[in-house]
Amino acid sequence: MSASKCRKSSEVRIEPSLNKSEQEFVARRRISVLQSLQKLSTPCNQENVPNIALLGSGGGQRAMVGLLGCLDQLDKAGLLDCVLYLSGVSGSTWCMASLYQEPDWSTKLQTVKDRIFSRISGPAVSLKDKFAKLKKYFKGKDHFSLTDVWAVLAVTTFVKEIDEHTLTDQHGHNNKDPFPIYTVIDKTCKQRNNGDPWFEITPYEAGYSLSGAFVNASTFGSQFHQGSRKSQLNEFDMLYLQALCGSALADELEIMKMLWQKIKELFQQKDLVLEEYKKDQQERSQEAKGKEKESALGINLQGGFKVKLPEINVFPFKDSNSASVDKCYQMLMNLVDMNLAVLNGKDPSALDESIRAKLNDLSGGQSQRILDKLRPADKTLCMKNYTKELCNFLTDQINLWPFDAWMYICTCMDLWIWGRNYNFLHDITDEAVPSTLPKGDTRDYIDAGLLLNSPYFSVLRKERNVDLIISLDFSEGDPFLTVKDAAEMCRKLNIPFPQVNIPNQDIEKPKDFYVFKGQNTPTVIHIPLFNVVNCGDKLEDWRKKYRTFQGAYSTEMITDLMNVAGKNISNCKEKLMEEISAAIGQKTCSC
Template structure:
């Protein structure tokens, strides 16, 4: 990290302007873009240099690999990537960004960086022990523990095959030769209430509400603020957590619940390892209590310790006051209750055959006999909270305490909970919705719009050209159509989007939407009639958003398909860049 970087201010910034560090980067990057345009035989003045933003949509590992392949080809194709000012992602695309920015100036050596990423994706999974250790760090190191932490450890690691504990700021250097990265999420409460500003961005410098213009230093995101000033600091989030925060909606809620309950069950089935962790934690607590009761560091403390009797007797007394022994029958009963609770929740979330449901009925005391699904879900919630309250009174030691909190988070469906840095602030610039609560919940932006348009549509970023790489499931034009509709509702300049009816099921590989005084938008669907022929549906079914991690062969095939979209349209992209420069020239 550059020594000249400003330190976190510890204050909330409510201004529509860009962060000063971002402004400085943009000025440097535009000079670099000017030189790259000359290599493409495009002549223009510094004032005529277009601001180009590249967007990666959501789509799980399909989006991660698809974006990687597209970027590789953009760099191979006359260094078009060097003309990009901003690189923004949603959900799975942010996994690609997180991997790329591990390497300083990755765009200058993208082929070798790509090979390194692909090798990792095809390598071994994160070990159970490392995952549990990371879960413990999250559990003990945060004021708010949520399903995002669980998702990071149990799901994101399964796809990205690593635990990246670097921070966003550690990845970034002001002298970077790469596009400026923007990670995007949404504010759940704003989305649900349909008020305020749901669009939230996280950059190497700041985190905050894109359209409102309310930000804190990125390293302060998650810390407690009151009336605009930092009250209590929280450790800066790491890249694994950021990927989970951005990529927390691989599918709908029911699918996520089924996956998470299954992952929790898989963890619980490591019974001996869990109990060993419990023993270690108890031993640690007992030793700490022993040291406190005996006293250390002075002669007086030593005398007090002698009066307490021999260590064996003292340990026995401490043990009697402590949590149940991991080897005891009571602990086995608690463990079984946890397993039964997980099984019961899993059965409600999954269509199981009658024989399995009968077995689970017996385990759960007949709670699953209710035929009505809504009644089952209500019973499941009541049973889950009863189990949580019962176990909390009996066992409060790692990792059982974490498992109980996970079950509570599952029941209340708590994701991405952090302190609200706008809490109790005053000012007309911020909607009252954002000022009221002490905490805010953040989630995958794909739940509202599966492409990060609003991160680059901030007026002060002055974007001239948006290149949207769409890796979404379903309608290949939904993101751009929804973006146009939302922009109309908010009076944000955006071109009119008209899709030929015959293209809805059979999209081409390149679309351009433009107009007067609006950014030009290039839209590129991943699977189309050019690179897939008449087998678009086959490709879509093969690469689902919600599926197991891709094999090495599938990764290679997907990379090639994504690369074709860029190779086939290089000349068209250059043509649009020329057209924008001509427009700028005509205005001067």
């Protein structure tokens, strides 16, 4: 298929220009920005209104709360309405998702902020609600992955809600707010260091920022072939989006430990698990009876021909009694504990012996084949193979909710599958699309923080014409890593970006405001969260108190973090105004 024909008939948009809806949004927003600048007594006209992008880095709940504190102070300083784009990575997207639930949130930020504060400092999502949401994801998606599990078990721990709104729900609801851009990366492009890893998601489109290949946000995740949609799946909700964007809280080992622990916490509620199992068993039984009745009545179900109905095994156990179900339950709990033991360097031998005994009982002594495949358990046990073999066996024995999901999750843990969705560029032919992207009918999307912990490349698209970038950095570790890496990546990609030079004495003790400028580049303001200005001589104490990988914050921790983050704005209001005025002046000269 030629590129021109592909574009003409395709539901995929392959061109660098902005989506029409974004263009209209930006035009309206620039009028609001002009009005805001006039209120601040800053000389400006419609032609030289600067395009200002505010970036929120990753950093888990620290980033979520930190961004909220900064936005609060931007609002109080009268600067929030000067922002055209708001883009986030990882934890910052959790804050964004909460804000954009509310139509025109920036016009009533104090009320919205109080509501978010009350929620994230309040009670946790109930296990029953988590089970119900996990079931929705498991039974309603073509590609269930660890991202769905992370959404239900981890993200809800921090955001304290199950947000089932969608991005397209926001159409027309946020006309007075900055334009939101959520960012992730393409896992394969990152690993192979080719193609275009930078992927953005807005209320209107989802796609590759630098290649300019996009699909409607409501159809992202649906099945495509050569630019045509083959099936329409339900649009992903905001809880899933927050998990897609925010899963790089630590290294892989720590994530695995956290996931196994969260799985244990959910499924150790035995009464709830067995209640769900019985409910699903009854639903399968009713389904079978209904189909048997239809068959007996000779109802034509397909193309005018009678369909031979498949047999539905309502009682999957050869010995379908509570004792058998209990043995399967205990084996799965032991399997979870074995994985945790091995990850924590403990001896899992006793758990292995328990599993072997139950396997033998369940099969009436006929389980030698599976027992032979399970290698003797010790501290160096390969748990991936052990987990796979045991789940394969149990799948043959019991295949009802929630046991089926439980075993599938174990498989996803083994294969480490995150963010899997249909590839909307599958087999598409267009010279503008890197040759690696159309390969395969699925792609995996992961937290952008695994490549660059700030969403620079979403706002560096030349079509967005950004003049000033304000980077709020909530990262752990080197407080300048994101801006240094962005500069180096841009140099390699020939994308205009100012040179970044950091004084040696500032590496360990950063200040609260840095400005980087270049010729024909956007101006970049870099603001580290914890610095010697807002933390004084207790810089290390603040860093230790707010680690990326820890549980949900207390009310006091949230309050203190919002305050210290807000100081980075209130202390720098005049400097921010100077750089905004300078951006206006530079734009005036170029006009």
